[in-house]
Amino acid sequence: MLVVISFMIYAVATPALTNRFDDGNLPTKIVEVANPQSRLPATKILLPDWNRISLSQLPGIGQSGAIDGSPYSQALGYDLSRTWNVGMTPDQYLKLGDISEAFQAEEFSLQAIALRAWPETTGDFESIDLNKIPLSEFPLIGEQTLSHLAEVVPELAQTSVKDITPVAKLLQSQGIAASNLTLAQVLTQYEVGQRKLEEIDLSQFPITAIPNVDAVQIKELSNWMNSFVKNIPGLGAVPLALMPNPITKIGNLVMRIDAVYGRAENRRNRTISGSDVQGFSVPCTQRDCAYLELDDLENAGRGERSLLEGKQWISGKYQEVEGGWGILKAVNNGREPTGRLPFGKAFKVVVMEPDETTDTVDTALFLRFCAWQMGCTPYFIGPIPFFSYKVNALMFVGNLDSQSQSSSQTTSIPTGAKTQVSSNSAENATATNQMNPCNFTSPHGSMSSQSGDEINLRSLGNAIAKIESAGSGDDKAIGVYTCADQGLNCGRALGRYQLMSYNPYAVELIVAKPGGQEFLSRVEQGYKPTEAELFQFLPTADQEQAFLADMADKIQVTQAEIDPTTGEHFTGERLIERVAQKHFGGNYSLIDGGGSDAFGRLSLKDYGKTALASYRHSHDHSQTLTCVPSGQRFAFN
Structure with missing residues (x-):
């Protein structure tokens, strides 16, 4: 980017964009995955960073629901009845008994939790100070009898009552003055063993007021299965990769999304989706067989690729399958969405709405309730927004070998769901329209009635990327540290289009992520981010989003400006040249100027002409992202 020409970056208000990226934007990391099905080298793919994702930090659930657990309570030993509302996070409606099989969180003590929790406010690991958390925020301890506490808390029975202030307060409420006695002596001399701490106000005591209670495993406390995750201090903030039974990826298979098809499809038999009951190749033999068509990675060799080519998720x-086992199998009529378990049994990953009009697809997570050794419900609690993909994106599908064989020849069953524009798509369109003055529409038909010049943004993007990052990392490229505007804006060029780290559209996307503002502050001071950090805070999809919004904005403004070489408004190829110059030198750079960047490669004028030449060469009318400035029409197909 140009550094010798002074220019101004102006503020852009994009509240819709911020909301969109606040809702369900999960921390990610780059993982190298070896593909045993091919001779290709390890593939780099973006996966959820489970070291930074906890139950309280997962997106809110997208649909309300309830379950009547009364028929199962006696057998399970806790109340399965539950109600959850849209927007609630899993820590608010999951109990410890529900997740015992998946995470074994009951193995934790409060001490262990405090050392693993991930505070949302700092974004860094630090020990939770139990001295600052009142006992009232740990209601499970209030449900324990004095006899049970003396039994399970190390050395508590031999501790003087005066040093266990909540117990002393409880005894005082019963008219017992026993400050000089140990708890064991009190339990011997007085009939108070069945008294519970919940009989007094626990908000005035910290958790540490009961010595060594933080060392007790949760499973040692009575009725632990009935406690909500949110009622165990710090548990909701423990990263899922740090649970006693941690979440992790299963297998190594990565596939490419070749195409998406809507619910008009039927009779699909080469599937890799299903359930852990029916297997993961359950066919869709009736109607509403919306799906993703997946392919092996390219250049693996025809013989190897043929085994995976054309697989269908x-x-x-739109389709459900059999799920659940044990006494809980009957919940939700024994049905769950068809999908896969690429990250183990804690969550089921489900393809939701394949959108043929935008070549995109949303996925979601679904949960289940499991009572250890008693059974599990089907995966029916959801959807929790997960990743969104475009055609040609890489998708982690997990261990195909162990999951591909179906144990049943039965088919999936249509759910009867109706096609609708997803909330993500609607928010995306709203955000994009607010990010720039162009609108999204079809480039065919309506375009012919518009006056003005059509600029294919895909071709323009390819032309600029060829100059900026080809041969230097493409979407992983990181530029040198530089300052502009007399030192007011400092940072680095990032990604395929070398967007400056202070570009307002890039900033909006970065700061919406946990730790994003701190990341930008470090880059502003000269820090060179790693490849993993770039993909964490400005992944490829965000690079595209920011670039397209920035280009549309530049086109809209530039086409209203006067070209000094013609005395007319910028149009046609001169519009393309000037927009490219602005990308290189800033919105207020000198038209056809001779200034260059820190490397002295190209002048402003040369940059515009080079971009135009590449645009001419790469322009493909089959590509369909088009901006028509004078008609304010913008199109994705």
């Missing part, structure tokens, strides 16, 4: 929004 059926949408769980």
Whole structure:
């Protein structure tokens, strides 16, 4: 980017964009995955960073629901009845008994939790100070009898009552003055063993007021299965990769999304979706077989690729399968969305709405309730927004070998769901329209009635990327540290289009992520981010989003400006040249100027002409992202 020409970056208000990226934007990391099915080298793919994702930090659930657990309570030993509302995070409606099989969180003590929790406010690991948390925020301890506490808390029975202030307060409420006695002596001399701490106000005591209670495993406390995750201090903030039974990826298979198909499809038999009951190749033999068509990675050799080519992941929004086991199998009529378990049994990953008009697809997570050794419900609690993909994106599908064989020849069953524009798509369109003055529409038909010049943004993007990052990392490229505007804006050029780290559209996307503002502050001071950090805070999809919004904005403004070489408004190829110059030198750079960047490669004028030449060469009318400035029409197909 140009550094010798002074220019101004102006503020852009994009509240819709911020909301969109606040809702369900999960921390990610780059993982190298070896593909045993091919001779290709390890593939780099973006996966959830489970070291930074906890139950309280997962997106809110997208649909309200309830379960009547009364028929199962006696057998399970806790109350399965539950109600959850849209927007609630899993820590608010999951109990410890529900997640015992998946995470074994009951193995934790408060001490262990405090050392693993991830505070949302700092974004860094630090020990939770139990001295600052009142006992009232740990209601499970209030449910324990004095006899049970003396039994399970190390050395508590031999501790003087005066040093266990909540117990002393409880005894005082019963008219017992026993400050000089140990708890064991009190339990011997007085009939108070069945008294519980919840009989007094626990908000005035910190958790540490009961010595060594933080060392007790949760499973040693009575009725632990009935406690909500949110009622165990710090547990909701423990990263899922740090649970006693940690979440992790299962297998190594990565596939490419070749195409997406809507619910008009039927009779699909080469599937890799299903359930852990029916297997993961359940066919869709009736109607509403919306699906993703997946392919092996390219250049693996025809013989190897043929085994995986054309595999189908059926949408769980439109098809359901058999799920659940044990006494809980009957919940939700024994049905769950078809999908896969690439990250183990804690969550089921489900394809939701394959959108043929935008070549995109949303996925979601679904949960289940499991009572240890008693059974599990089907995966029916969801959807929790997960990743969104475009055609040609890489998708982690997990261990195909162990999951591909179906144990049943039965088919999936249509859910009867109706096609609708997803909330993510609607928010995306709203955000994009607010990010720039162009609108999204079809480039065919309506375009012919518009006056003005059509600029294919895909071709323009390819032309600029060829100059900026080709041969230097493409979407992983990181530029040198530089300052502009007399030192007011400092940072680095990032990604395929070398967007400056202070570009307002890039900033909006970065700061919406946990730790994003701190990341930008470090880059502003000269820090060179790693490849993993770049993909964490400005992944490829965000680079595209920011670039397209920035280009549309520049086109809209530039086409209203006067070209000094013609005395007319910028149009046609001169519009392309000037927009490219602005990308290189800033919105207020000198038209056809001779200034260059820190490397002295190209002048402003040369940059515009080079971009135009590349645009001419790469322009493909089959590409469909087009901006028509004078008509304010913008199109994705």
